[in-house]
Amino acid sequence: MENAPLHALPIVQLGHQALRKIAAVVEDIQSREVQAIIEQMLVTVKKAGGVGIAAPQMAIDKRIFIVCSKKNERYPDAPDMPATVMINPEITSHGDEMKKDWEGCLSVPSIRGLVPRYQEINVVYHDRENNKHTAIYTGFLARIFQHELDHLNGLTFVDRVENTQDLYSESEWYRQFVE
C-alpha cells in the first residue's frame, strides 16, 4: 500500500451494508494502514467535490471522516475550510435549537432532503498526528459534522428527515431553489 499510486476509491451507495454498520474505533492512528486510508479519503473527497466524506462511504470500517466546507449555491456563506481529518469524533454537547436545511450525500445520488440538525455543537476528535482537539461548530459546519458522524453510526440523511415529503429529486430541487 505504501507505494501504491493514490487514486479515488469508489463511493458505496445507499443499500450497501457498509453504510449500515457502527464503524470501529481507530486504535492506532499513526499506523501505516490508517495513514494510507486518510490519504485515499482526501483524494476521494477532492475528486468527488464533496464537503465531507466518511470512511464507511468507501466501505472502510473506521471512525474517520473529513470535513472540507466550501461555499456552494445553497450555502453561499459557508466557511472555506481546508480539508480537516477527524478521527474518533464525538459530540460532547449541543444547543437546544434545531434547524432544517437541505442536504445531499455522495452515497445518495440525485436526492436532496430537508434535515433537522443542531445549530451548535461541542465536539472532540483526534487529528492524524493523534492530537486531541475540541471545537465548537455552528450552522453549516455543525451540519456537516452531524451528517458525517451519522455515517459512522450506520445512518444517512434520509433516516433523519421528519417526513418523506422532505425528500426531493435533485433536478426538482435545482428547478425550485437554484434556477
Ligand code: ZN
Ligand atoms: Zn453523506
